[in-house]
Structures are given as C-alpha cells and as structure tokens.
Amino acid sequence: MSLLKLTDVAMVYGGRVTALEHVNLTVEKGDWLAIMGPSGSGKTTLMNIIGCMDKHTAGQVVLDGIDLNEVTKNELTQIRRDKIGMVFQQFHLIPYLTAVENLMVAQYYHSIPDRKEAMAALERVGLADRADHLPSELSGGEQQRVCIARALINYPVLILADEPTGNLDEKNEKLVMDLFRELNREGHTIITVTHSDKVGQAAKRIVIIEHGHLRDA
Amino acid sequence: MLMNLQRIKMYLTMVTNALLRRKLRMFIALLAVAIGATIISGMITVYKEVPEQMGREFRAYGANLLLLPAGGSTTIQEEKLQSVYQKLQGHEIVGSAPFLYERLKINESPILVGGTDFDMVKKVSPYWQINGAMPSGSGKELLLGYELAEKFQVKPGERIILALGDGSWESPFTVSGIVRTGGKEEQFAYMDLKQMQEIVSKPGVISMAQVSVVASAAELDAFTRQMAAEEPSIHPQTVKQIASSEQTVLGKLQALVLLVTVVVLLLTLVCVGTTMTEVVSERRREIGLKKALGADNRNIAAEFFGESCMLGLLGGILGTVCGYLFAQAVGTNVFGRSLQVSVPIAVMSVVLSIAVTAIATMLPVRTAVKVEPAIVMRGE
Ligand SMILES: Nc1ncnc2c1ncn2[C@@H]1O[C@H](COP(=O)(O)OP(=O)(O)O)[C@@H](O)[C@H]1O
Ligand SMILES: [Mg+2]
Numbered sequence: 139m140s141l142l143k144l145t146d147v148a149m150v151y152g153g154r155v156t157a158l159e160h161v162n163l164t165v166e167k168g169d170w171l172a173i174m175g176p177s178g179s180g181k182t183t184l185m186n187i188i189g190c191m192d193k194h195t196a197g198q199v200v201l202d203g204i205d206l207n208e209v210t211k212n213e214l215t216q217i218r219r220d221k222i223g224m225v226f227q228q229f230h231l232i233p234y235l236t237a238v239e240n241l242m243v244a245q246y247y248h249s250i251p252d253r254k255e256a257m258a259a260l261e262r263v264g265l266a267d268r269a270d271h272l273p274s275e276l277s278g279g280e281q282q283r284v285c286i287a288r289a290l291i292n293y294p295v296l297i298l299a300d301e302p303t304g305n306l307d308e309k310n311e312k313l314v315m316d317l318f319r320e321l322n323r324e325g326h327t328i329i330t331v332t333h334s335d336k337v338g339q340a341a342k343r344i345v346i347i348e349h350g351h352l353r354d355a
Numbered sequence: 356m357l358m359n360l361q362r363i364k365m366y367l368t369m370v371t372n373a374l375l376r377r378k379l380r381m382f383i384a385l386l387a388v389a390i391g392a393t394i395i396s397g398m399i400t401v402y403k404e405v406p407e408q409m410g411r412e413f414r415a416y417g418a419n420l421l422l423l424p425a426g427g428s429t430t431i432q433e434e435k436l437q438s439v440y441q442k443l444q445g446h447e448i449v450g451s452a453p454f455l456y457e458r459l460k461i462n463e464s465p466i467l468v469g470g471t472d473f474d475m476v477k478k479v480s481p482y483w484q485i486n487g488a489m490p491s492g493s494g495k496e497l498l499l500g501y502e503l504a505e506k507f508q509v510k511p512g513e514r515i516i517l518a519l520g521d522g523s524w525e526s527p528f529t530v531s532g533i534v535r536t537g538g539k540e541e542q543f544a545y546m547d548l549k550q551m552q553e554i555v556s557k558p559g560v561i562s563m564a565q566v567s568v569v570a571s572a573a574e575l576d577a578f579t580r581q582m583a584a585e586e587p588s589i590h591p592q593t594v595k596q597i598a599s600s601e602q603t604v605l606g607k608l609q610a611l612v613l614l615v616t617v618v619v620l621l622l623t624l625v626c627v628g629t630t631m632t633e634v635v636s637e638r639r640r641e642i643g644l645k646k647a648l649g650a651d652n653r654n655i656a657a658e659f660f661g662e663s664c665m666l667g668l669l670g671g672i673l674g675t676v677c678g679y680l681f682a683q684a685v686g687t688n689v690f691g692r693s694l695q696v697s698v699p700i701a702v703m704s705v706v707l708s709i710a711v712t713a714i715a716t717m718l719p720v721r722t723a724v725k726v727e728p729a730i731v732m733r734g735e
Contacts, residue, residue: 219649234376251365
C-alpha cells in the first residue's frame with residue numbers, strides 16, 4: 139500500500155477560487171518527491187491538504203491507510219501530530235523559546251517533552267552548541283535546521299517542506315539539502331515544494347503543477 | 356506520573372517565557388491588572404473600614420445611647436453601669452457621662468441642675484461650646500446654660516447663690532463657664548456629680564447616662580434587646596436621630612465605594628480583554644504554528660489562560676500591595692489612623708484579579724482557537 143494516495147482531488151476556496159483540480163498523486167514509502175510550479179499554481183494548497191492542515195473539497199486522500207474524508211477536524215489534528223513533520227519557508231520558530239525548547243514544544247503536543255532526545259536531534263543537525271539560543275540569536279540557516287530537527291522529533295511518516303531553502307543563501311541551501319538527502323537515504327519519505335531547479339533535481343521524482351493541475355515532469 | 360511532570364514542566368516553560376521574554380506587551384497587561392487590583396483592594400479595604408472609621412467620626416456629634424432607669428425606679432445605681440459597659444464589650448466606648456438632675460433655686464427661681472463628670476462630657480459631647488471653663492470638681496463651681504446666664508445676667512467668674520428648693524441648704528458657687536449647645540442644655544446648670552450627690556443626699560445615684568459608643572444602629576438594637584433580658588432595671592435607648600442618620604450616610608458612602616469598585620472591575624476587564632485580544636492577533640502566526648505542530652484547541656486555550664492567570668496572579672499581588680499602601684494613605688489622611696492588614700481582603704483581591712483576567716481572556720481565546728494552521732504555510 140502506498141504511503142499517500144490522492145485520487146481526483148480538488149480544492150475550491152470559499153466556493154469560488156479553484157486552487158486544485160483533478161489531482162492524482164501517489165507517494166511510496168522512502169520516496170522523495172519535488173513539486174514544482176509557478177507561484178500561485180497551488181503548491182502550498184496541495185501541501186496543506188497532504189499535511190492535514192486543510193481539508194480538500196472533493197476527491198479522496200489516503201494517508202498511511204487513513205481516508206481523510208472519514209475523519210473529523212480533531213482527528214485531523216491528531217493525524218497531523220502523529221504522521222507529519224513540517225518545514226516552512228519562513229522558518230517559524232516560537233520566538234520566546236530557545237532552540238531546544240522549540241523542539242520540546244513539538245514533543246509536548248505529541249506526547250512527552252524529552253530534553254535529551256531534543257538535544258540529540260539538534261546534535262544531528264549540527265546545532266547542539268546553539269541549543270539555548272533564542273531564534274533571534276540564530277542565523278536563517280540555523281533556524282531552518284532547527285525546524286528540520288523539529289520536523290523529525292516525533293518520528294513522522296512523511297516530511298513536508300514548502301520552499302525550505304527559499305529564504306536561504308547558497309551555502310545554507312547546500313547544508314539544508316544535504317540534510318534532506320541524508321534523511322531520505324535513511325528511509326524518510328519527503329515531499330518538497332520548490333521553484334529552484336537545483337533543489338528539485340535533488341529529489342528522486344519531480345511533478346509539475348500548473349493552474350491547479352498536476353502532471354509528471 | 357513522571358511523564359506528566361515533564362509535560363507540566365514544558366507547559367510552564369511555555370507560559371512563563373511567553374510572559375518573560377515578551378516584556379513590553381506583557382508589562383502593559385500586567386500594569387492594567389495591577390492598577391485594577393490596586394484600586395479594588397484599596398477600595399475594598401476602605402469599604403470595610405469606612406463604617407468603623409466613620410462611626411468613630413460620628414461620635415463627635417454626641418451620645419448615641421441613653422441609659423435610663425426602668426422597672427418603676429427613677430434612678431440608677433452608679434455601680435450598675437459597669438455591668439452595662441461589660442455587655443457592650445467589643446464596641447469601643449468613646450465616653451459615658453452620668454447625670455443626676457435635681458431642681459434647685461437661684462434667686463428664688465427654680466432651675467434644673469445636672470451633676471455630671473465633666474471629663475466624660477468632653478468625650479461624649481465634644482460639640483459643647485464653653486465660654487470660660489468647665490468646673491474643675493475641686494471648688495464649688497457651676498457651669499451655666501446660656502439661657503440661664505442671660506436670665507440672671509451673670510458672666511464667667513461671678514458668684515451666685517444656689518439653694519435647695521425647701522431652703523434647707525444654700526451656698527455660693529462660682530460660675531466657671533457658660534455653655535452653648537444649641538439645645539435644651541442651655542436652660543440647665545451643671546456641677547460636679549459628687550458635689551451634687553452630697554447636696555441632695557443621694558450618694559452613688561444618677562438619673563441617667565449618655566453613652567457614646569462605636570456601634571451601628573443594628574448593633575445597638577441588639578444590645579437593647581440583650582439588656583431587656585439581662586438587666587431590667589436599666590433601659591437603654593438609642594438616640595434614633597443620630598444612629599439612623601449615621602446609617603444613611605454610611606450606606607451612601609459604601610454604595611459609592613461599591614459602585615467605583617464595580618466600575619473599576621469592568622474597566623480592568625475591558626483593558627485586559629483588549630490587551631489579550633491584541634496579544635492574540637499579534638500571535639496568530641505562533642498559534643497557527645502550534646496547531647501545525649499538533650496543538651489542539653484545548654492546548655491553545657490552556658496556554659492563553661495559563662498566561663492570563665499568571666498575569667492575574669502577578670498583577671494581583673503587585674496591585675494588592677499597592678492597594679494596601681493606598682488604603683493606608685486614605686486611612687492616615689482621612690481618618691487619621693492606620694488601617695489593619697486584612698488577609699482575607701488581600702487573598703480576595705488576588706483571586707479577583709485572576710478571575711477578572713481569566714474572564715477577560717475568554718473572548719480572545721475564542722478568536723485564538725479559530726486560527727487555522729494553514730496560515731503558517733502561507734507565511735501570513
Ligand atoms: N485561503 C485562501 N482563500 C482563497 N484563495 C486562496 C487561499 N489560499 C490560496 N488561494 C488561492 O489558491 C491559489 C493557489 O495558491 P497557493 O497554493 O498558495 O499557490 P503557490 O503555493 O503555488 O504559490 C492562488 O490563486 C491563491 O490565490
Ligand atoms: Mg506557496
């Protein structure tokens with residue numbers, strides 16, 4: 139069984155704006171998919187649906203054996219918590235918590251905060267020495283690596299990254315992409331959104347989205 | 356259990372750091388709560404203390420309790436007064452002036468003379484205006500009511516002859532002073548109680564006593580009922596006019612203080628509510644992020660309520676301390692005495708602060724839980 143299967147999915151905002159239409163997509167365990175397309179084509183919309191942040195308006199989404207049409211909003215939150223790790227373009231750390239505390243928040247919502255494990259996750263992205271710094275004291279690249287560590291902390295089945303390097307310089311872009319490569323090699327399933335060809339090429343597979351329609355590259 | 360402890364620790368880390376590391380905004384909210392708590396605790400202290408303090412002030416307007424003979428007798432034994440005072444214990448007795456009234460004569464015209472304790476008269480009726488001085492008690496001195504002084508054309512320092520009605524005794528007295536009260540006292544003369552008891556051969560006996568006691572009308576009524584049951588030879592009578600006008604003024608004052616307190620509570624509610632609303636809208640992104648990380652509505656609500664309760668607690672404590680100082684200032688400047696620390700009031704105002712901030716947070720929290728996690732992806 140596929141990890142993720144979208145069948146004829148549509149997303150219509152407010153009954154008027156059609157952001158996605160007839161989207162079919164299958165992602166296997168261990169896959170690394172890059173979604174590419176121009177701005178406004180529906181990439182983020184698609185990520186929100188896959189990430190259980192928003193509900194599609196038509197079609198079927200099956201994530202890790204769960205049909206998202208069958209679940210309530212609360213259950214959607216729970217699925218998001220248990221199965222998804224997310225990395226955003228604008229980093230999004232809680233500004234008044236330190237790096238390690240930001241990881242522990244994700245543990246807190248998931249189950250139990252465990253400082254040791256959070257430290258280990260920071261170690262793994264090479265930021266153990268920055269554990270007690272506030273986000274404002276970290277560079278953009280460092281912040282994004284904290285976010286990646288956070289995305290991993292609850293052992294998600296799927297990692298979603300929307301333009302993860304969109305706000306980074308080349309050096310940090312490489313650091314972050316190396317991290318993703320390593321994660322994928324270890325067996326993590328990843329979906330990245332990007333409009334950088336270089337970032338796209340790192341993935342195993344690329345799909346193109348245009349005006350809410352998906353096609354293979 | 357240990358696992359829960361870890362969760363509680365993380366929760367507290369989030370809540371306290373949300374306050375501590377976001378100084379300015381939280382400082383403003385804290386200030387709003389503290390000011391509210393200051394005024395509320397100060398007002399409640401004043402509210403509670405006003406009757407006590409004002410009651411003391413009112414005692415300047417004269418006796419509020421008369422002790423009259425009862426049960427067929429026309430006099431009271433002085434020694435019985437002690438047991439009456441004992442029954443009043445718990446209420447501060449400002450003074451108790453005994454009076455023995457007898458008919459004597461000056462220049463063949465009958466007058467009413469009261470024997471009394473002038474030290475007590477000063478306490479019970481501080482409004483008596485004396486031209487000259489009160490009798491000292493050592494010499495043969497007389498205090499004349501203003502009307503009598505006019506009638507007999509005497510001035511302080513002059514001497515007059517006082518006589519018993521049947522002519523069996525007469526003696527010269529010095530007029531030590533003339534009293535004006537604006538009342539019937541101006542028609543009487545007063546002398547030392549002991550001298551009076553000797554002249555009329557009624558040792559240890561009085562006609563009545565005027566008592567000035569710090570107590571409310573209701574407390575005096577209760578006392579009257581108790582006396583009727585336990586000491587039937589003395590009939591206490593509240594001076595209705597004074598007691599009830601005291602009550603009216605106090606009632607109005609307390610209503611005013613209560614009104615101000617309620618208004619301040621509402622203002623605090625609005626102020627904290629507005630601040631928390633701003634806090635929520637400022638932190639939409641953070642709320643969205645937390646939801647994206649898996650926070651449910653209960654988590655979000657618990658965190659905001661946790662923050663507001665912490666604010667309420669800190670602001671409440673700060674405000675209660677300030678409020679106490681405020682009440683002290685009112686106490687010393689208005690009533691001329693310091694007020695006591697009241698633990699129940701302190702606890703109540705802190706609890707009230709927490710309650711008010713929690714209530715003020717309800718509406719903002721409703722907004723907060725409605726924030727969609729999808730906004731984080733959009734980078735709003
Ligand atoms: N919440 C929303 N309400 C209405 N329209 C939206 C909303 N979010 C996105 N859209 C619209 O959906 C389309 C796709 O947007 P988006 O998924 O953000 O594109 P991309 O991420 O590829 O730039 C755009 O036309 C956008 O205006
Ligand atoms: Mg986008």
